[in-house]
Amino acid sequence: MTSPLGTALVLGGLLAAAFGAVVGIEGGLRHRAGALRIVLGAVTAFLLCMVGANLVMVYALVTHDFSVHYVSMVGSRATPLVYTVVSLWSALEGSILFWGAILAVYVFGFSRAHRHDPPTNPLLALGTMLAVGVFFSFLIAGPANPFGRVSPVPPDGPGPNPLLQNHILMVVHPPMLYLGYVGMVVPFGIAVAALIRGQLGDAWMATLRRWTLIPWTFLSVGIVLGAWWAYAVLGWGGYWAWDPVENASFLPWLTATAFLHSGMVQERRHTLKLWTVSLSLASFLLTILGTFMTRSGVFNSVHSFTQSEIGPTFLVFLGAVLVVSILLIAVRGPLLVPEGTLGGVASRETSILLNNLLFAALTFTVLLGTVFPLVREAFSGVRISVGAPYFNRMAVPLGIAILFLMGVGPSLPWGRASPETVRRQFLVPAAVGVAVVAVCLAAGLRGGLTLLTFGLAGFAATVTLREMLLPVRVRMREQREPLPQALFRSAARARRRFGGYVVHLGVVMVFVAIAASQSYVVHTTATLKPGERFQLGPYTVQLAGLRNGIEPHRRWTAAEIQVTDGRGRQQALAPRMNFYERSTDPVGSPAIRSAAFEDLYLTLLAFDQATPSASFNAWIFPMVGWIWWSLPLFVFGALFAAWPERRRVRSGATERLPVPNEAPSPGAAA
């Protein structure tokens, strides 16, 4: 019963999306106000169908209905309930189904938020988004149908990929990434609408920016959680391997970040319109490319599922989106004429232009490095690798330059800065940067690029904090407001500016953490018998013994370790190996002792029950945790910036918000 119901819902979604897409785009082109109500109805129907289909699949998974093709692939009676629900996105077909539901939620959210706008823009945008929905529901109904029937019905299934049921982060990381990926559909629709109409007003630009910030936030969280998961689960001590699929999630993040910055230039100086819109199109194209890379099996990666039939379909869609984007930019792009000019060399807009250049170069480098092995093999039949050493060599200088600009940009005013201003603005932050390097040198830290990163981090953090606190000081001095009130008011009056700077602080934190954890890592390997110990940095690591355990879905062997730190405090750790019934290779679980400034990271490499003995990899990673501890800053900053203003002009009331071009208002500053 579940199979036909699921398929029917997906087909219903396909019909609703196709109908809504045609009515939306046609109505938008002919400025039919009445079409919006019909499209809103189609969006609701699409939502109900896609969410319904997902619920049907969850029901089938939870009830172990192995007559459903997808359940027979990933279900297992031994899997704990939470991982059974999560296996909705643990393999290809389910993840595309889940994708469809998120898409529907986004389109629905957009349609509710803009149902009172002048209808032409929302019609075109919704039509475009629903056209994407057509593709995905077609994919679910056809090449990646999870609701196929299996006969005879197997008594049990293999369960999801062991790596995916090893850690609770697997419950959070994929949905976050999907929310980030799929959400790029919305800015794409908005940008396409702007291009079709050949105009990008301030109100529509504000819409574009807000709807980019939402998926950007999810994508940031998803990427950082993914790094955390890799670190906590994969057991090689790293958090980022420049794996094709990691790169695939990084690419749209880079273009969306570039967009969030160039959007400020477009808003303030009314230039860079076409470039800004192109970044929105690129973000969506890169998410589709990323999905293709993840899901088609062209790359061998920890994330790729088995070979599947969806590759060609996806490639056709990717090509179609690419052609439509290029045509729109070529034909309609010239209509987005700049209405203002840029300022001088030492100005906010120039630093943002450079920021965009660096982000574009980084995007291009990561994309090139990811696909180059495929190109090379296709052209000359030679298999080569482009791995972490290449990406690090290319990305580290670009990243450091971006960190530098993060201090420069906020220091410079829009328009033009006098040399006097530049000197005054940079003196203190630069001094802080130099002081940071001096302190590090005095503390015995070495390494040119690492110290440069620390120094620039000090510089950028000083600038950021100064920019956040200056208005607070003005309020306290000139209005005699107490500190909390001054802080709250100056933040609330300039949400985007304040939120953006909070995110900048998070980024500085990530830079410092990456540099420290990569540069000052301490590593050893050792084989111990019970009672034996080895020393790593301040830690004494002693093996107590081996222990075996059985859980419904796996067996494991753990090495019981007693760790004593420099101050004599003891802690038990148990790195282990898990053996899943249908997986030949064991899956390791590292054991991590986290402290504020360093992690001790132990993995079990091998063991011998007879002797008994166990071999370990042991690392000390300084500050690595700061990468994921930056998450609250990302989330808080982005939420603060994206939160709708209370006294906002109804965007439906006028197509062009009265943003003053010359005198900057604090609310529009960031």
Place this chain on the structure above:
Amino acid sequence: MTAWVLGLVLASYAPQQAGSTLLDPAREARVQALGKQLRCPMCQGLSIADSNSSAARAQMDKVRELVASGRTDEEIRGYFTSRYGEWALLEPPATGMNLLVWLLPLLLLLGGAVAIARTIRRPASAPPAPPAKPAEPETDKDRPPPDDPWLEAVRAELRR
């Protein structure tokens, strides 16, 4: 109980080779650096220094052996490329077609920098653009000069 015994039996199929004996710190550092450049044959893009798989650890031991026997880094990389092809190197050597992957990003950076420089120069040579910020009447001598429009805007709002 049977399940536990079964588990024990199955667990004994686990990789059991003992941990490797490390070289002295200086040469071990070379081993690790080399290991970072070599691709683990069984894994998904990890280096043999990073991977925990038994194949990667066997290759690391091979690197140790070669380092201990006095081979140069170049000879050791050659040892692996002669067996596994260019694929074994995680960083593509900058020769032939591989030059593209190294040079194209630099070209993009250069081209972009030129484009930005030209965009910025143009308004500078044109007749002076309208002033970007209104001249603030300076009344209060205590205040810093009004070249930060953001702070000026904050003040303007406070005065309202």
